[in-house]
Amino acid sequence: MDTQQISAPSRAPSPVRGDATPSSGVVHINSRHTSHFTVVGNHLAQHRELSLLAIGLATHIQSLPAGTKVGIKPLTERFPDSEARIAAALRELEAHGYLKRTRERLPDGRVITRTCSYNQPGSTNTRPVPAPKRRPKPAHPAPAPGPQPAEPPCIPTPTAPKPPPPPLPQPRNPLPQHQHAALTLLTDLHHHTPQLTLTESDVHHLAPAVATWFERGATPTTLRHALTTNLPHPLKCPAKLLRHRLTHLLPPPRVPVHQPTPLQNCDRCDRAFRSPAPGNCRDCGEAGGPPLME
Structure with a gap:
């Protein structure tokens, strides 16, 4: 008599509806995620109007923790796509409501771009996800019973006020030709260096300092070289930079030459x-x- 193979099933299991292997197309081999995963809606993953780059970029942004920079330059450093393609994908996401970018001015005067990512555009139940909190420091051991010495009050260390900037140089003997040459040089400066584009108010404010340079023997070529070389990048405030250079690089006054009586x-x-x-x-x-x- 043959030996019974008890490991073999007595009969094939009944097929479960929906679990049958398809005859063609994709086959999903899924494993359950228990950590480090992001839920993405099919309205994004199967969007018919977004490009694949935009869908992938939206998925990447939704997977990032709050506070991560998602500008064009950080994304270009992270992915091999060009700045133009990433910028176009961001505009796609803005047009379809998955992204919103606004400019905000901080109390200290700086202007930043605030980016909001929406995992389900049009939903009324939306709220910003808070940034992850830091772990609290371990509590100190309980003090021993009995009277404890009083802690000294926390007095903030006073900070010295920032000194005002030095005044702009002023010519000792204002001459019309020096003033005219100063206005011409400042107005024409952006033709030589586009970063140094000034407003009309900036030109008239800086003109006396430029006239002082001319009074002390500087030529337009020398002065233009002092104002346009080794510029910082990016240059945020051209007028402030020119004020600093006109003040701190000012040449000494001319020494009068004694002329003997003829x-x-x-x-x-x-x-x-x-x-x-x-x-x-x-x-x-x-x-x-x-x-x-x-």
Whole structure:
């Protein structure tokens, strides 16, 4: 008599509806996620109007923790796609409600871009996901019973106020030609360096400092070189940078050169003597000639 194989099933299991292997197309081999996963709706994964890059980018953004930078440059550094393609994909997501970018001004004056990612556009039950909280520090051991010394009050350390910027240089002897040359140089500066585009108010505010440079012997070429070389990138405030350079790179004033009194020939004796104007020498003047101008 044959030996019974008890490991073999007595009969084939009944097929479960929906679990049958399809004859063609994709076959899903799924494993249950217990951590590090993101829920993405089919309205995004199977969107008929979004490009594959936009769908993938939206999925990536939804998987990031709150507070992560999702600008064009960070995304370009993360993925091999170009800035133009990523920018176009972000515009797609904005057009279909999966992304919203707004410009906000912070209390300190800086302007930032606030990006909101929507996992289900059009839903009325939306709220921002808070940033993950840091783990609290371990509690200190309970103090021993009995009176405890009082802790000293926490007094903030005073900070010295920021000193005001030095005043702009002013010419000692304002000349119309220096003022005109200063206005021309500042107005024309953006033709040489596009980053240094100034407003009309900036030009008139900085013109006296430029005229001071001209008063001290600087040429337009020298001054333009001092203002346009080694610019920071990106340049946020051209007028502030020019104010700093015009003040801190100002050349010293010209040292007056002593000019000796010119020589003159005496009108009476033809002897040479020093005088600012022609006339007679001292001896001839004392002899009855016209007074000398020495």
